[in-house]
Amino acid sequence: KAGVTQTPRYLIKTRGQQVTLSCSPISGHRSVSWYQQTPGQGLQFLFEYFSETQRNKGNFPGRFSGRQFSNSRSEMNVSTLELGDSALYLCASSLDSRGPGYTFGSGTRLTVV
């Protein structure tokens, strides 16, 4: 069974640009959550989607947004990129939003120059 797939794996963008990251969850999983990981701040929760609805949002500015499609695939968008947005962006999926066993994708490493 395929795991969580994130694309692209690596991305270099310029300050001020916008970027869209994609996450395909494990087949049958309806919950997708996104995280930002940096050496200084560790893993921080961005938002969680379940059945196309955003269930919760972490403490990030409005430049960070996301959505989930009917097939449970999710996208995350960051507008007006800043140098500090350079990070590993991880998504995780699970069958529902209340159970254990979230599976992470390999992440997208974003570098803003």
Add this chain to the structure above:
Amino acid sequence: GQNIDQPTEMTATEGAIVQINCTYQTSGFNGLFWYQQHAGEAPTFLSYNVLDGLEEKGRFSSFLSRSKGYSYLLLKELQMKDSASYLCAVRALDNYGQNFVFGPGTRLSVLP
């Protein structure tokens, strides 16, 4: 707010036992997770505790005390491949859904 504390680094010897502690403060607690993350890789799910007590899974065990806001991950018969960061994460429910808070991670080095 929510806060999670873990030791930053630990070192242990191959074949030994190591205990990684995690303390947390949160409202709406709805589960504590432990993840393993090797450098440059995604976190891998290790264990989940929602009720007090010990959960054992092979060489790994996790304990939770909700009244004390405390958990630990116990690794037995340490192997070199266990060198990794171990992340404690707490899930909390509020009126809007759920939120995950991750601890800073504990970097474990297993020495021969």
